[in-house]
Amino acid sequence: MRAVRCREFGPPEALSIEEVPDPVPGPGQLVIDVRATAVTFPDALMIEDQYQGSVELPYTPGGEAAGVVREIGAGVEAFRVGDFVVAGGSGGFAEQLLAEVRNVRAIPPGVEFAEATGLLYSHGTAYYGLKHRGALQPGESLLVLGGGGNVGLAAVEVGKLLGARVIAAASTPEKLALCRERGADELIDYSQEDLKVRAKELTGGRGADVVYDPVGGEYAEQALRATAWQGRYLVIGFTAGIPSVPLNLPLLKGCQVIGVFFGRAMAQQREALDEIMDTLLAHAAKGELRPVVSHRYSLDEAPQALADLKGRRVVGRVVVEP
Numbered sequence: 001m002r003a004v005r006c007r008e009f010g011p012p013e014a015l016s017i018e019e020v021p022d023p024v025p026g027p028g029q030l031v032i033d034v035r036a037t038a039v040t041f042p043d044a045l046m047i048e049d050q051y052q053g054s055v056e057l058p059y060t061p062g063g064e065a066a067g068v069v070r071e072i073g074a075g076v077e078a079f080r081v082g083d084f085v086v087a088g089g090s091g092g093f094a095e096q097l098l099a100e101v102r103n104v105r106a107i108p109p110g111v112e113f114a115e116a117t118g119l120l121y122s123h124g125t126a127y128y129g130l131k132h133r134g135a136l137q138p139g140e141s142l143l144v145l146g147g148g149g150n151v152g153l154a155a156v157e158v159g160k161l162l163g164a165r166v167i168a169a170a171s172t173p174e175k176l177a178l179c180r181e182r183g184a185d186e187l188i189d190y191s192q193e194d195l196k197v198r199a200k201e202l203t204g205g206r207g208a209d210v211v212y213d214p215v216g217g218e219y220a221e222q223a224l225r226a227t228a229w230q231g232r233y234l235v236i237g238f239t240a241g242i243p244s245v246p247l248n249l250p251l252l253k254g255c256q257v258i259g260v261f262f263g264r265a266m267a268q269q270r271e272a273l274d275e276i277m278d279t280l281l282a283h284a285a286k287g288e289l290r291p292v293v294s295h296r297y298s299l300d301e302a303p304q305a306l307a308d309l310k311g312r313r314v315v316g317r318v319v320v321e322p
Contacts, residue, residue: 007057033095034322129234136210141208142209149239156179196225
């Protein structure tokens with residue numbers, strides 16, 4: 001089979017497309033013919049050895065993948081050859097993927113491969129962050145940074161699903177229009193408007209009950225200043241860089257700064273992971289969650305997909321379709 005290979009840490013153009021042996025399933029495993037794999041920001045960081053955890057070289061990038069079951073190993077009873085599934089793990093930028101059965105879910109009828117892949121990464125992070133960590137309540141105000149990206153748009157959708165009044169902040173009219181389409185109640189263009197001032201105006205001077213920040217960088221302090229008294233500021237990621245913020249702000253606001261590390265939570269809270277994935281797929285099957293798939297790349301174009309994601313030249317979800 002063909003696969004994207006990372007043999008040395010570096011930029012996307014250093015990746016290669018190679019012929020590698022077809023995977024063979026062992027006990028409790030299955031092989032999937034990959035139809036779509038989400039391209040995520042951690043992928044772009046990992047190939048340059050800039051992510052929280054390092055990987056051994058050489059390896060095949062790509063996390064969640066969706067496709068069709070090709071082969072089944074001993075002891076696998078929940079799936080059959082030909083089933084449509086989505087699987088967590090690694091090695092998704094390839095024609096076939098070897099997956100542990102415990103990391104595999106059936107794709108409900110009516111949900112595309114490209115919609116199912118990355119659902120756990122984007123919407124799972126949003127659901128875990130907003131419900132499990134941020135305790136977002138119906139009627140509360142939610143400020144989402146990076147609203148035009150895959151993770152930010154997911155938070156807009158999940159926030160509306162949980163009954164919040166969603167304020168989406170992004171850097172271009174195109175991204176903001178997409179936020180509105182996905183249900184955002186109010187919009188902030190932080191390339192033109194002061195994030196803190198506008199967020200305060202939109203909340204009657206009170207500030208946002210919950211802030212969802214996958215951006216960091218220069219916007220983090222503004223967003224923290226826009227948090228309400230006893231609000232919750234959720235630290236999701238740092239696409240604009242790791243910020244430094246004055247620690248007197250949480251004291252003055254009586255607010256919580258809460259880290260949302262969904263990857264570690266998945267490893268340590270298995271029951272919560274199962275509940276989240278089942279919930280998300282059920283909502284997707286009803287049409288209540290519809291991830292925006294804006295760009296589709298072939299396997300040969302996977303390095304370009306990573307470069308476009310890192311360069312912020314895309315909106316919504318980006319997938320590689322072998």
